[in-house]
Amino acid sequence: MKKKVLIIGFVWPEPRSSAAGSRMMQLISFFQSQDYKITFASACAKSDNAFDLETINVKRETIALNHSSFDDFIINLNPNLVLFDRFMTEEQFGWRVTEHCPNAIKILDTEDLHFLRRARQRALKENAIISDDYLFSDTTKREIASIYRCDLSLIISTAEMSLLKKRFKIDDSLLLYLPFLIPDLSEEHIKILPTFDERQHFITIGNFLHEPNYDALSYLKHTLWKEIKAKLPHAELHNYGAYASQKINQLHNEREGFLIKGFAEDVDEVMGHAKVLLAPMRFGAGLKGKLFDAMKNGTPFVSTSIGVEGIIENKNQDFVCNTAEDFVTHAIALYQNVQLWDLQQTLGFKILRTQFSKSDFEEKFEKCINELSQNLGIYRQQNFIGQMLQHHTLQSTKYMSKWIEEKNS
Template identity: 55%
Template sequence: MKHLIIIGAVWPEPNSTAAGSRMLQIISLFQNQGYEITFLCSASKSDFSFDLNTISVQTKPIQLNDSSFDSIIKELNPNVVLFDRFMIEEQYGWRVMENCPNALRVLDTEDLHFLRKAREVTFKQNRELVFEDYISDVFKREMASIYRCDLTLIISEYEMQLATETFQINASLLHYLPFLSEEITTNVPKFDERKHFISIGNFLHEPNWQTVLELKKYWKAIKKQLPEAELHVYGAYVTEKAKQLHNEKEGFLIKGRAESVAEAYSKAKVLLAPIPYGAGLKGKLFEAMQLGLPSITTEMGAEGMNGNLDWNGFITSDENDFITKSVKLYSDKTLWETAQKNGYKIIEKRFKKELFASDFMNKVETLQMNLKSHRNQNFLGQILQHQSLQSTKYMSKWIEAKNS
């Protein structure tokens, strides 16, 4: 039986983050091909960490900058190692290369961190993004990680285009793997059975917090036109500053963690997501389409999701237009029902699991069979691998010696 090792930045929390849900999707793809899977992580588990043992995934805690990892990875002897984000590859990639040189190394970016960072900088400086904004330390680190790996998973078509066209990364090193949908939930409450607006997102993720601040700005104007409506803001890890925005009189309600996203979505009439910046695909919008909840978002929020298909609601980055469209979508039954159908169509045409599963696993199998020639063609990756083995390795060993 083939063996996949996943080295996680954190233990997956599918009810807290889209990244947690995506990780379970990737696990499912490998399990369907008969892989045994072990998940390694140095982070502490939380009360909301998914119990991977319930889906037959073995788990092992590991330590940062500790040679005990070498013994663990050698003993497990994987065919494939997947790094959860580039920071994990930086930490453990050289150890995997030294101890399991024939294992296929796969990087899951989740989203391109350098893109999100560049957009955050320009958002906070209130200006347009220019090319130089990309070229940060995060960019250099993430790019080096991509080249050191045999395959990198890209979640968004926009990011795939950015990587191959703007930065000329050879397409053989990349694979487009978005969120995957196994089913669409059409048996949901109708327009007349729903009320209130909803927003959702982990409060520890800065773009989500900025989205809540945008909503606070817009809400009074929406509430003025829809006096009976409330905005229910859900999200894991509510901060104190977020709690201070809670206002019963205004109908702006900070609800905290949603025990069931599906249940919360089924009661709400419209999802509001004025996302000012970010990267990758937005899990909240993906789930809304799956569950039949129309939404209003920005160009940034919808990026990479609908292709040339109509959105399941509206896309606008203008404040006044966002407010107008929110009221319109909330009030117009015909418009709402059309938006819901548009969402189902986007999922059906662009995110069904069957569209991606076999292509991805075929790519993994082909690379394993041709690993030597694949690596020889990626000579820049070999150079970076050599350099990182020298620098990262000895820095890690120095930290380990210092800690002991």
């Protein structure tokens, strides 16, 4: 009998709109390679940018929040494995999975650590250095509780693995480092990429609904771009991203060369013809998909320590700039200096090949799932905190959900 996996999505995957959407498609591809029958379910409304999952033989189901109809749905499906897309989804549906499919492996894909992103955002607003006062929030408690309730959590960044293990003392057995799964680039792909002289202009890209992206765009507009434009009067900054609001579109200024381009139908096309990517991320977490799109297309970038977290270990690289002055200086140098540009392009290809090769990580993920399948009872006995959090006296989300359902009936 074919193995069955249920993926419960926080949203329907939009691989052309966000790194989270691309990540989800990578996980779907992995499960298909392992011969799973996949059902993707979500309570979210489906947008026009959502990928048509049925074209790749993934069954699509709409589910309801705080409703016992999910109980019948999962009993009938009876999956071997359930993947929760972000901790909020596990909060909503995890207790129902445990109740009705106790033998299903429960895996949490964190996407990024939400509590870390929010802590950094708050520290930035308050012009403060991030500390335990910011890290030890209610969001932190919720997200880490979700990690404990699951059999395995997928962590996308080495920095986040270190934080969870060292600061929060989470056991190795509950965590798996699984970054973006990047297919190896062929020599043919690299050879046909546009050269330095065939490219022009700067680029930014990112879903405008994601607050770190809007902050970076605003920082570019009001602090960085005028200085760059003054030294490179013929250069333009092309800003791409899904869901551009009126507030975003008002930043468009042709005289300044600051152009809001909106949704990119083909990321590789626009990235491959840009000379330099600018990514001044001042807060955030996880891995930045825009930097992977850049490296894959041979486009050098300028970013920050937070932007390159989990990608670049040596933060002393010239293109890791944490002051406005350094950022402007290096952006201009990279745009003008072909030797510097070539060096960084080559480094990007090396990073993808040595740190994010799809085959290496898929093999580890497969091994981990097989071990869980064979020894699930033993794994769960070793996770006493997870068992404790499943106890009815600590399941506030379960009883809140039941109360909401009763109230709405």
